[in-house]
Amino acid sequence: MRSVRDDEQVRPTVEDEVAAAGSELIGGPAGRRALAGLGWWTPVRVIALVALGMFALGMVQKLPCYNYGWFYGATTQYTHACYSDIPHLYSGRGFDLGLIPYFDKIPQTVSGGMDYLEYPVLTGLFMEIAARLTPGGGSIQHREQLYWLVNAGMLMACTAVIALCTARTHRRRPWDALLVALAPAFALTATINWDLFAVALTAAAMLMWSRGRALGAGILIGLAAAAKLYPALLLGPLFILCWRAGRHRAFLGAVSGAVVAWLVVNLPVMLTHDASGFHIREGWAKFYTFSQERPVDFGSVWLFISQRTGNPLDDANTYATLLMILGCLGLGVLGLYAPRRPRFAQLVFLVVALFILTNKVYSPQYVLWLIPLAALARPKWRDFLIWQACEVLYFLGIWFYLAYTGSGDKHQGLPLEGYQLAIVLHLLGTLYLCAVVVRDILLPERDVVRRDGSDDPSGGVLDGAPDIFVLGSARRARHAETREGTRVQWGAASREP
Numbered sequence: 174m175r176s177v178r179d180d181e182q183v184r185p186t187v188e189d190e191v192a193a194a195g196s197e198l199i200g201g202p203a204g205r206r207a208l209a210g211l212g213w214w215t216p217v218r219v220i221a222l223v224a225l226g227m228f229a230l231g232m233v234q235k236l237p238c239y240n241y242g243w244f245y246g247a248t249t250q251y252t253h254a255c256y257s258d259i260p261h262l263y264s265g266r267g268f269d270l271g272l273i274p275y276f277d278k279i280p281q282t283v284s285g286g287m288d289y290l291e292y293p294v295l296t297g298l299f300m301e302i303a304a305r306l307t308p309g310g311g312s313i314q315h316r317e318q319l320y321w322l323v324n325a326g327m328l329m330a331c332t333a334v335i336a337l338c339t340a341r342t343h344r345r346r347p348w349d350a351l352l353v354a355l356a357p358a359f360a361l362t363a364t365i366n367w368d369l370f371a372v373a374l375t376a377a378a379m380l381m382w383s384r385g386r387a388l389g390a391g392i393l394i395g396l397a398a399a400a401k402l403y404p405a406l407l408l409g410p411l412f413i414l415c416w417r418a419g420r421h422r423a424f425l426g427a428v429s430g431a432v433v434a435w436l437v438v439n440l441p442v443m444l445t446h447d448a449s450g451f452h453i454r455e456g457w458a459k460f461y462t463f464s465q466e467r468p469v470d471f472g473s474v475w476l477f478i479s480q481r482t483g484n485p486l487d488d489a490n491t492y493a494t495l496l497m498i499l500g501c502l503g504l505g506v507l508g509l510y511a512p513r514r515p516r517f518a519q520l521v522f523l524v525v526a527l528f529i530l531t532n533k534v535y536s537p538q539y540v541l542w543l544i545p546l547a548a549l550a551r552p553k554w555r556d557f558l559i560w561q562a563c564e565v566l567y568f569l570g571i572w573f574y575l576a577y578t579g580s581g582d583k584h585q586g587l588p589l590e591g592y593q594l595a596i597v598l599h600l601l602g603t604l605y606l607c608a609v610v611v612r613d614i615l616l617p618e619r620d621v622v623r624r625d626g627s628d629d630p631s632g633g634v635l636d637g638a639p640d641i642f643v644l645g646s647a648r649r650a651r652h653a654e655t656r657e658g659t660r661v662q663w664g665a666a667s668r669e670p
Contacts, residue, residue: 182216183346183625191554216347217340224336224354228329231360239321244314251576252586254569258366259324260317266290268304269316275442275456289456291463294442295400296367303327325364331373332363338376339545342383342518343630346622349552353545356557358564362538369541371401376545378407382517385633387423391430398431399438402464403525403542405431409501410520413508414632419641423634465490471571472535477596480589493531500527510645513617514638516629518549519610526607530600537571540564543603549631550610553621563602570595 238255250256263269266287267279274290274297281288290297307320340350353359363369374397382390397404408428415424445454468489469475475489486492504523508515525542529535547557570592577586587595613620622630629636 182348185348185351185552185554188621188624191558195554217337217350220340220347220350220354221333221336223351224332224359225329227354227356227360228332228363231363232325234361235321235364239318243317248576248579248585251572251579254361254572256572256575257321257364259364260321262300263304263307263317263320264313266300268300268307268320269313274298274301275454275459278456287459287463289459291459292367293398293400293402293460294439294457295396296370299327299367299370299400300324321364324367328364328367328369331369332359334373335369335376335545338373338380339548342376342380342549343622345625345627346552346630349548350545352548352552352554352557356544356561358540358561358568359544361565361568362541365538366536368401368538371397371404372541372545374400375404375407375542378404379518379521379545379549379631382411382427382633383631383636385423387426387634388430390633391427392434394427395431395434395436396438399435401542403528406524406528407521409504409524410508410517413505413520414514414517414635417509417514417640417642418635418638420634420638467533470534472537472539472567472596472599473533474530474596474600475533477593477600480593489533493533496531497528500524500531506644507611507614509643511614511617512646513614514629514635514640515614516550516620516622516632517635518546518631519551519614522546522550522610523607526603530603535596535599537568540568547606551606551613551621553609556606556609560602560606563598563605567595567599570598 235255235257237253238250238257242250242253242255243257243260265284266272266274267277267283270283272279274292275294278288279290290300292300303320303324306323307316309316336350336354339353340347343349374393378390378393378397381393394404394407408431411424411427415421439457443454443457444451446452469479469486475486475493478484479486501524504520504527507523508520522543525546529539529543532539547560551557570587573587574589574592574595575586577584577588577592580586617623632638
């Protein structure tokens with residue numbers, strides 16, 4: 174491996190054959206003497222503008238639904254693949270009536286059986302702010318259109334945050350964030366739901382950790398977990414890596430920040446008081462009870478098994494939980510046995526992918542959780558595009574399947590067997606990307622990020638730190654890297670705590 178200066182940027186058109194071929198569309202790879210990052214057109218600004226441009230194209234793709242499909246025709250929003258939860262939940266969760274999430278019960282005639290908002294607190298706040306910014310008056314259709322536009326504007330701001338944070342997380346590799354900006358699945362799914370808010374907070378947490386700010390990263394993780402459940406999984410990789418590197422104080426700082434931030438946001442909504450004392454508010458608990466009671470649903474491996482076997486899989490919660498626990502134990506073993514300590518982004522990607530693969534449901538927008546993590550964990554255009562192709566096919570598959578099931582005897586769309594193939598493609602694409610990340614961990618010389626002599630650019634206090642606790646052959650390994658003229662002896666300081 175070669176060593177590079179801290180201010181030397183890695184150019185994907187030099188090290189990645191697919192990126193080099195794609196660059197021919199704009200004149201080919203940058204020359205050896207080209208000056209990068211000078212003037213106004215810095216990599217970060219270019220990436221942010223590209224991300225916003227792709228987001229705008231995703232909004233254009235929703236136009237058939239904005240003008241017609243969300244409001245008329247049983248399957249129009251599916252045949253045009255432009256469905257979004259946002260306009261439907263404006264009235265379906267009582268925002269048009271001025272109801273306060275978690276406090277006001279939603280009339281059954283409005284919600285179709287959902288008594289309270291089934292989203293975590295910060296996402297509910299995001300939805301409520303958008304509702305307050307939506308102008309009143311006019312027909313309900315007009316207000317639903319405006320509500321979607323307001324949310325799209327707020328989610329566009331989240332997109333800019335994601336692009337900026339991803340580009341800055343690896344100091345010498347800002348162009349890897351172009352994977353996020355150009356991801357087709359990102360543009361297609363960005364305005365289906367409110368997931369980008371949690372993704373933006375998670376990306377900011379990754380950036381803070383990469384800068385060695387453990388407490389700030391923890392606070393952002395706690396806020397992200399208050400918007401969506403999956404960001405809490407970041408604490409698992411942090412535990413394994415900080416244990417291996419002996420950075421216990423940094424881990425405790427992150428955990429403390431996450432717990433306090435989550436409690437500060439949730440406690441005011443969680444607890445209610447009456448003459449008999451404090452109680453958990455039913456509206457706050459709806460997200461957790463709904464997630465627990467929800468049957469197997471679209472996109473999951475459990476739905477595929479259920480449809481193929483005819484078994485309703487009533488115990489899917491148990492199966493999913495056991496698989497998740499076993500998978501996390503496996504990732505813990507991988508983190509401690511690997512010949513070289515895995516990069517933070519690698520383990521985070523794997524644990525979130527594990528959660529997606531074992532979950533009872535896979536909504537198309539869940540791919541947003543993985544896109545920034547994949548760009549940091551495996552910034553290789555070929556592998557990324559293979560995975561994205563599978564996700565785009567699944568995106569089309571689920572909408573065409575819903576069109577098929579909703580068109581009565583016409584059966585216009587994708588039949589069950591075609592949808593099951595789309596599920597398999599999604600699962601195989603995600604597993605493929607997981608496999609190459611695991612290979613990079615076991616064979617660190619294959620890791621694209623480490624080819625230039627880097628250790629863990631997103632690792633913060635972990636970057637360049639010697640191992641303190643390792644298992645297996647890693648205990649005896651001695652990996653030496655030259656960085657800024659200082660040799661870091663991998664495993665040389667290994668000892669039992």
